Amino acid sequence: MAVSLSQVMGPGWCSLVGRLTSDLQCARTLLNPKKMLTPQSLIPVRTKKRHFIPPSVSAKHKSFSEQESMAKAAGVVVRQQYLERAINITCTAGILDPYVPPEGDSRLSSLSKDGLKQRAEQFKQSAASQLALRKVKEHDKEFSTKDFPAKAQEIFIQAHHNLTNFNKENLHTLVTERCYPEMVRGNRFKTLRWQFLESLEPPRVVHVRCPEMINKGNVYGQITVRMHSKQTLAIYDRFGRLMYGSEDLPKDVLEYVVFERHLVSPYSRWRMHGKIVPAWAPPKDPIIKTIMIPGPVMKPWEEFEEMNLSKAKPQQVQWNK
Amino acid sequence: FFRLLPSCSFLHKSSIHTSHSLETKSWERKNRIVYPPQLPGDPPRQAEIYHCRRQIKYSKDKMWYLAKLIRGMTIDQAIAQLEFNNKKGAKIIKEVLLEAQDIAVRNHNVEYKSNLYIAESFSGKGQYLKRIRYHGRGMFGIMDKVYCHYFVKLVEGVPPKEIQKTAFDQAKEYVQSLRDRTIIHSL
Numbered sequence: 454m455a456v457s458l459s460q461v462m463g464p465g466w467c468s469l470v471g472r473l474t475s476d477l478q479c480a481r482t483l484l485n486p487k488k489m490l491t492p493q494s495l496i497p498v499r500t501k502k503r504h505f506i507p508p509s510v511s512a513k514h515k516s517f518s519e520q521e522s523m524a525k526a527a528g529v530v531v532r533q534q535y536l537e538r539a540i541n542i543t544c545t546a547g548i549l550d551p552y553v554p555p556e557g558d559s560r561l562s563s564l565s566k567d568g569l570k571q572r573a574e575q576f577k578q579s580a581a582s583q584l585a586l587r588k589v590k591e592h593d594k595e596f597s598t599k600d601f602p603a604k605a606q607e608i609f610i611q612a613h614h615n616l617t618n619f620n621k622e623n624l625h626t627l628v629t630e631r632c633y634p635e636m637v638r639g640n641r642f643k644t645l646r647w648q649f650l651e652s653l654e655p656p657r658v659v660h661v662r663c664p665e666m667i668n669k670g671n672v673y674g675q676i677t678v679r680m681h682s683k684q685t686l687a688i689y690d691r692f693g694r695l696m697y698g699s700e701d702l703p704k705d706v707l708e709y710v711v712f713e714r715h716l717v718s719p720y721s722r723w724r725m726h727g728k729i730v731p732a733w734a735p736p737k738d739p740i741i742k743t744i745m746i747p748g749p750v751m752k753p754w755e756e757f758e759e760m761n762l763s764k765a766k767p768q769q770v771q772w773n774k
Numbered sequence: 775f776f777r778l779l780p781s782c783s784f785l786h787k788s789s790i791h792t793s794h795s796l797e798t799k800s801w802e803r804k805n806r807i808v809y810p811p812q813l814p815g816d817p818p819r820q821a822e823i824y825h826c827r828r829q830i831k832y833s834k835d836k837m838w839y840l841a842k843l844i845r846g847m848t849i850d851q852a853i854a855q856l857e858f859n860n861k862k863g864a865k866i867i868k869e870v871l872l873e874a875q876d877i878a879v880r881n882h883n884v885e886y887k888s889n890l891y892i893a894e895s896f897s898g899k900g901q902y903l904k905r906i907r908y909h910g911r912g913m914f915g916i917m918d919k920v921y922c923h924y925f926v927k928l929v930e931g932v933p934p935k936e937i938q939k940t941a942f943d944q945a946k947e948y949v950q951s952l953r954d955r956t957i958i959h960s961l
Contacts, residue, residue, distance in 0.1 A: 644811050646811070690883035691807075691809065691821075692819045692820075692821050692822075693809040693819055694812060694818055694821075695811075742883065743885060
């Protein structure tokens, strides 16, 4: 239907257009029906939440401090980052105040009554051990010096059996974290065969200490047990060739094994912590293969026979394994 | 503990942290098999050490010539030959052999470092990089930047002697095979 706009809008519209015909652009905007119809009181406001605000194009060129200040001005709050990590310390790093075994310990067999009495007296005399024992009994009421050595020997045997079977989980329950790498290092591709034949003397508690770590009340108990026993050890390398020891020949072994427990924690257990090797211990058997020790660096005019080289003797010092 | 038994390959989780692609390559895994202890009557088992180097910037075909050269030689002889060889790969293979010798003595309980011989040595193709080679008239070719791997297996002991087969031996075998023929369904 050919109806003109003037007839639809009414007579007032014509006068409006008539006033502004001089400015063409203005006329065009006013003629836009949308703008004519929307009243000025309704102003559009954006309230929809934007989940992703893309980073601005010039963000790469700004330094970190500028970016930070921009972010703060915009209202972005960065929560404080705690660069912390909780560590559980379940064992001490070493043997505190190690026991110094007397010289003639292995020679004087405690089959004789004198030897036994001497040793029993020695233990009772050490005052520090007594204090420490009292502290241990405070935390663990069922502890006694009479049945602990038997348990300790059991733990010792079980730990070595788990080492031969490479049972990591059981080994961790029987041996502290400090002792574990010492036992296990280098044995990954080797076969170990170990047998505990018999105990020549009943094991005895020889030394007790209660060191503390970091805080004052964080008490660990360390007990040294003397074991004299017959054992066989054979180590085979990756190809099944014998590296050390022999399976048939048993050896008498006198050991001072340290057991540790985190007394304050109720879930802790007595675990093997280390061994004390005395200064007068006899040297171990050498390994089966021959090793080349590199000689001194020589100049072309020097001769090997003329150089006076002295073989360095190993120092006989007590050390903790 | 990450160790393979010789008959079945049952893998445990590794206790040392290394990148997954390095430790799971089959040549490196061959160093992890553990044999059971030998009985005292058995002849001693020869120690085998597997070593390799990956992504060497050299052609695998050129490397093959050097690998073929040292097959079956004692390790000292091989190192001597490579030292006076003018190829680029010779220097690299010599380094690999010295590394392998050191590893054998330290980790695998080899007694004498000269008592090793090269049982297997070969080269393989590595991952190539592709580049554009510009030709005339707007044509182009894809240029491969060539890389190779080198693998070596050292065995402890004296190298086995290769029996040289003469023409007379081959002729004898042929005649024998003719004599061994049986005629079936005959009268």
